[in-house]
Amino acid sequence: VESISVKKIETVEEFKDLKIQKSEKGRGISLTLPPDIAICEECLKDLRYKNKKKYYMYPFVACAVCGPRYTTVNALPYDRERSTMIEFPLCNEDKTSCVKEYKDFNNRRFHAQTFACAVCGPQYQLYDRSKNIIETNSIKEILEITARRINSGEIAAVKGMGGVHLICLAEDDKVLEELRNRKKERKYKPFAIMTPKLAILENLVIFSEKERELLTSFRRPIVILGKKKGSNDGILSNQVAPGLSSIGVMLPYAGIHYLLFDFIGQKSLIYTSGNVSNLPMGIRNEMIFEQLKGLADFFLLHNRTIFQRCDDSVLRVHNDKVKLIRRSRGYVPEYLPLPFEVEISGALATGPELNVTGAVLRRNRVFPTQHIGHIKSLETFNFLKNALFNIKNLLQIEDKEIEFIACDLHPSFYTTTYAKELAEKYGINYFPIQHHFAHVLGLM
Ligand SMILES: [Zn+2]
Ligand SMILES: [Zn+2]
Known part of the structure; x- marks a missing residue:
């Protein structure tokens, strides 16, 4: 809802029901x-x-x-x-x-x-590493088995709202070492954690009123917060965010999260995107098995199709202002207003190469895609195209309404070549913009 206007009208009619057209x-x-x-x-x-x-x-x-x-x-x-x-x-x-x-x-x-x-x-269903169904009779049994295996130090792949996560106990040094060994590119990078409730988070991290609001908002992002002294004493392994004074935390946002905590207990869990280096996380079950067979000990997957992949959003608060580090689930497809009027019916931006987000412009509104990642594989490149055109379709912008394409000035980025191709296809101009100049404009 962008605005509400109220108007009083005189009527003699009596209203008896409400219909949604x-x-x-x-x-x-x-x-x-x-x-x-x-x-x-x-x-x-x-x-x-x-x-x-x-x-x-x-x-x-x-x-x-x-x-x-x-x-x-x-x-x-x-x-x-x-x-x-x-x-x-x-x-x-x-x-x-x-x-x-x-x-x-x-x-x-x-x-x-x-x-x-x-x-x-x-419905959810449990699978072993070889894609075999683990026979169960109820969701209760599924949750009991999942909880038992996680509590005994195993790593689970759990499909959720916008993709799949790898989850395991955040207190367990051994399982974290194992996870880091399996996720080779994550030797030292910090993992985000999910904590069952705010009261438990209070023992681990320091947060302001603003940060509390964000953590509990309908968006449920990962918020980067300063660790509390002593938070590593048995509650969180040193391996979660080694050598760092801050940590990314979030609260449950889907039914499955609450159910898992009901069975696992009031402990924090590692909740990290289930993908391998430079590939977007899987959203189809086949793709999830393929990508995570060497990473997860077992799989908790559902049969609902995820149409758009969306990672968890990541942010931090600085001077009481929200700084989005990864803008994705809970934020997309909201727009950013430009501070001036423009009469452009449509334009596309393909982004650079690292930490890419595409964008669609309609008049003075910019609709960024969800966080895409590094365009270093065909899969990530396809993810960018898919997300960009999904927003274009949702906005019902026709091809002939696209007036130009914006891209990075770097000539050998895939995204630059792609912008050129699109410009040729639509018979319009493309504008390569120097990377750091774009950063400067972003601040204005
Ligand atoms: Zn029903
Ligand atoms: Zn509800």
Whole structure:
């Protein structure tokens, strides 16, 4: 919601019900699609409320105010039929069915587009390293096995909202050493942790009111915070962020996270993106197995299609201002307003080579893609193209409306060659911009 205006009108009619009209295909300069939203308090209650069987321990519990959005929607207007939830038709068997909830305007799932229940929705499944299903009878059993194996020092690959994570105990020196050995490029780099609740975080790190707000916001980013003295005494291994005085921390944001902590206990977990060097993290199960077979001891995967890959966002607060280090889940596809008016119907920017983010311009609004990574492999390059054109499609910008392409001045970056190709294809200009000059402009 960008603005609300209230107007009083005189009427003699009496209103008896509320209808939501079918979305019309139309377009403006903005997107009506929000970023992914962390599970809300009400859904969290459903998750743990035994008497509501359809949501009790159901990891995908969601409603009209929470759940996946950007990662699951493939076109606008934002409706279930244009999201990957289309694979899971709402159940319609009895009076508590999802269809009833969807149609009842007193229900908080009234016209919610990405919800489902244990009867009709996506499910988790355990696999061993050889892709064999580990037979289980219930989500409870899945969680028990996962918790037991993690608590005994194993590394799990867990598929979530926008991708897959490698998780293990953050207190265990041995498993961290093992993880660093397996993730060869991560010999010394710090890992982010997820902590079950704020009260536990208070023993580990120092945070301000602003940082607390960010940690608990619907965006649930990784916030980089100063370690507390003594935080390494048995609670966190020295191997989490060796030699550093700060650490990246986040709170749970999906049903599966809360359920895992319910079974594992009130301990912190390493929660690091499940990818190998220079490749984007897998979002399809096949790709996840392929990439992580040498890294994870077992896999906890679900059968919901992730349409857009989105890493966790990373930020720090400096002088009470948010500094985004990695802008991704919880922020994309929000726009950044330019501080001046421009009459450009559309433009694309392909970015440099390291830590790339693409961007789409519509009038004076810049829509950055999610964090892409280093364009050093075909897979990452394809990820950039896919994310860029996804935003262009969501904004319904036609090819003929693209007025120019912006790119880095470096002649041998893939992104520069790509900008040239696009410019030729559309018969428009491309503008190479010197890298550091672009940084300077970014500050103005
Ligand atoms: Zn909810
Ligand atoms: Zn259902």
